[in-house]
Amino acid sequence: xxxxxxxxxxxxxxxxxxxxxxxxxxxxxxxxxxxxxxxxxxxxxxxxxxxxx
Ligand SMILES: [Zn+2]
Ligand SMILES: [Zn+2]
Numbered sequence: 001x002x003x004x005x006x007x008x009x010x011x012x013x014x015x016x017x018x019x020x021x022x023x024x025x026x027x028x029x030x031x032x033x034x035x036x037x038x039x040x041x042x043x044x045x046x047x048x049x050x051x052x053x
Contacts, residue, residue, distance in 0.1 A: 010042035017046050 012019050021028040028034070033043040 008037060008042045009040055010044070011047060011049060012042050013047040013049070018042055 008018075012022065017030055018028040018033055021033075027037060028043070028046070030043065030046060032045050036043040
């Protein structure tokens with residue numbers, strides 16, 4: 001069991017802010033992501049399943 005990076009529901013976008021934070025052993029500090037994490041989810045805004053150009 002690891003403490004720190006919580007398991008959140010949803011798909012984390014690779015290379016996104018949350019992905020980087022988790023890989024650094026932290027949780028994302030963006031206000032929108034913090035709010036989503038309170039619900040045990042990943043931020044939908046920052047982790048959209050969308051192909052970036
Ligand atoms: Zn984020
Ligand atoms: Zn966000």
